[in-house]
Amino acid sequence: MQVGVSVGTFSAVLLHPTSFKDSWQTSYILIESMWIRCHLIRRRQNCPSHQPNSEKEVCTNESLQESVAMPLAQGLSAASHLPRQSMHNGCGELHKALCGEPPAVEMFSKFPKIYNVYFLACIATMGGMLFGFDISSMSAIISTDQYIEYFDNPAGVVQGAIGAALAAGSVVGSIIAGPVSDKFGRRDALVFACSFWIIGTVLQIAVNGRGMLIAGRVLNGITVGITSSQVPVYLAEISKHSQRGAIIIIQQLAIEWGILIMFFIGYGCSFIPGETASFRTAWGMQLVPCVLFLIGLPFLPESPRWFAKVDRTEEAIFTLAKIQADGDLTDPYVIAEYEEIITVLTAERLAPRSWRKFVYNGMWRRTLAGFSVQAWQQLSGANVMTYYVVYIFAMAGLQGNIKLISSGVQYALFIIFSSIMFFFVDKIGRRTLLVWGAITMGICHFVVGGLLGANYTYVPEGVQGDKNVVMLVRGAPANTVIAFSYLLIIIYALTLAPICWVYAAEVWSLETRAWGMGIAAIGNWLFNFAIGLFIPPAFLNIKWGLFIVFGVLCLLAAAQFFLTYPEASCHAIGFDQGPYAWKTKKGSAHLDEDVNAISTAQAKGEARASIERIAEKHKSVSDVKTENV
Structure with missing residues (x-):
């Protein structure tokens, strides 16, 4: 038989x-x-x-x-x-x-339980909003007088360590995410993650120095490491292949909404009088999305693929039918x-059940693709804009509220253009967006770096008293730097920002997906940590050359995308299309x-x-x- x-x-x-x-x-x-x-x-x-x-x-x-x-x-x-x-x-x-x-x-x-896939995605991606809140909680605060005075004007490696603390915790979260998710389920892993966020946020509210701030951000990072790897897994497992890209993009949109909302919360809190009330209030607001996330999680059904993986066949059949066919x-x-x-x-x-399953029988190609696509997302240099955009606009001569509002405009553009991709991501091939996105982002970096290098004035005491900013350009070059900074974010929002998460979720097989997405997230957060740590000192040491470095990295990313990444759009999760990636096409x-x-x-x-x-x-x-x- x-x-x-x-x-x-x-x-x-x-x-x-x-x-x-x-x-x-x-x-x-x-x-x-x-x-x-x-x-x-x-x-x-x-x-x-x-x-x-x-x-x-x-x-x-x-x-x-x-x-x-x-x-x-x-x-x-x-x-x-x-x-x-x-x-x-x-x-x-x-x-x-x-x-x-x-x-x-x-x-x-x-x-x-809720079984509408879009409502499920909206609840699950509240985990992405946590990530966005934490990014902007620093972006809007680091240039305020209260922050600079209370933390003794941290510059260079010190500010880099504070910024990179989130990524350091996220590496830890990504490592433990796979085992936790496979053992307890995708949904329950997200519940587990929220406990670290609550503790980390409380530490930031009660902060009494740099060490306590770093500790709180590390704990928040553990949450982000788990949610950033397991939310895409959950979304990929509940969605049809024809809508998978759009569903996972909701995760990216949640991150961007979190960035935008928290940025303007931080901007508003900067007007609160007092020595520390401004940043304590802003960081305390990070509890709001976590509480909403915890309220919504019990209404999510577990992934039917996880039910099948752990041999809970009845739940798998029932949940699959409810999500995809209203119970039919x-x-x-x-x-x-x-x-x-x-x-x-x-x-x-039948395959090996140890870590060898990630390299056996050609599986190493998927492992390399999943890890590297997330690494290239960070090495594209887009997070220089999201983390330290206020520094770049200070280099362009913007000051005070104008600088902060202009930085907020960037986040609004991010949301608008990522929302556009919600409707087109499953109609355009993943390879096309990755390759051309990396090339055009590289061009933007070269333009910004060239303009800064040819026109900057060295300010050793720091622009506007900020020791992290020692370059200043004015006039037409400054306006062009601002314009191409916006253009880079627009291109990123249309290409690498959503597609890197989508592709990383699609490349793994069912047996390796939870651990595999954890590996991919490790690639993201390792390089995120490196960028967060070394960007402030890089602004001081290699100055405009930093943008040239990112331009070269973008071109290298485009080359790997073209040569080694097979098309995944509208193919089954865990696809295998042969050794010649550039010959693969969008299919069904x-x-x-x-x-x-x-x-x-x-x-x-x-x-x-x-x-x-x-x-x-x-x-x-x-x-x-x-x-x-």
Whole structure:
């Protein structure tokens, strides 16, 4: 008996759930197919009856074929312990799942769940707003008199350490995010993350010096590291492939709204009189999005793919149907996607289960792409603008409130142009946006660096008394620097800002996604830390040359994007399109073909046959070849 047939039989029953009430035979078929599937995917789990002899054991072709060929009688024997009345009346857990009653879950089970994918995205991406709040909590404050006086005018490496503390914590958060997410679920990992944010914010409110400020930002960073890696994972796992880019862009928009809102909160707080009330009030406002996030999280269902990954089949089916088809278990998309999840997951469990799974059998390409796309996002130099835009505008001669308001305009442009990409991201290829975005950003850096280098006046005591700013340009060159700074942010908002998060979420397989996105986020936060730490001293030492460095890095990024990044738009998550990345094109996932086949077969009354045809398209578990390593 082949796995495809069992999956096909199971899906056929999904198409005709009313047969539960009419036939014991159909019930036996369902239980048998489910029993075989569960036996296969639990072989390598911590189950007493299926536990491997050693941690290094890898399931072979032969052992899997043995499992698949186990007699139907054993499945029926396992089912015979269920009371006849319970099975006939549909009181078993499987029937509850298939007939529309959600099975109980351990956490937040008493809260009603939201299943509209856009509402889910809006709640989940409140985690991105935390990131945005923390960025601007420094951007609007570092140039105020209260901050400069209370923290003894931190400059160079000291200010860099304060700015980079968030990224340092985020590296830690990214490292622990994968294990926590795989163990407790995507949603519960986000709940766990919020505890660090609350403690870190309290430390910043009560700050009494540089050390306490850095400690609070490190704790906030742990939260950001977890949310920045696991929110995209959650969004990728609940959305259809045709809308995945737009859904994940909501995360980027939440970050940008957080930056904008907090920047103007900080600007408003700068008028509060007193020695420390201005920045304590501004940093205290960071609790607001965290509280809203915690209020919304219990209403989120867990990811159906995570349910499938941990063998909670009933919840996986029920949640998938509710999110994608308003609970309709006969919907072709639900059937096709669930089959794909199970087929892919079962095959992936043949692979090595240690860290080797990130490099075996060509997986190193995905690991490199996921890590490097996030690293290049930081090395593009855009965060020089988001973190230290007030310094750049001070170099251009802007002062006081004009400088702060002009900096806020940048964040508004960021939101406007990222919002535009919400409607077009899934219509344009990922490669196109990455390659051309990096090239045009590089040009902007060269223009800004060239203008500063050719026209600046050296101010050793610091422009407007700020020791971090020692260059000053005036007139037309200054206006051009401001214009190209805005243009760089616009290009970034249209290309690398959203696409790097989308691509990093798409590149991983189901088995590696939580840990893999953590690896990608480590790439982001390691370089974010380096940039946050070294930008202030770089302004002092290499001055305008810093922009030339970022221009060169952007061109190098474009080269890697073109040569090694296959197109991911509208392909299945965890795609594999061969070794020649530049030959790949925007396409459609085989899931679309499966959906069309099911729809056609349903119209002809041949649903069961169509499911079996679809199952034949996928690799069965017995066809997957792995090395016993």
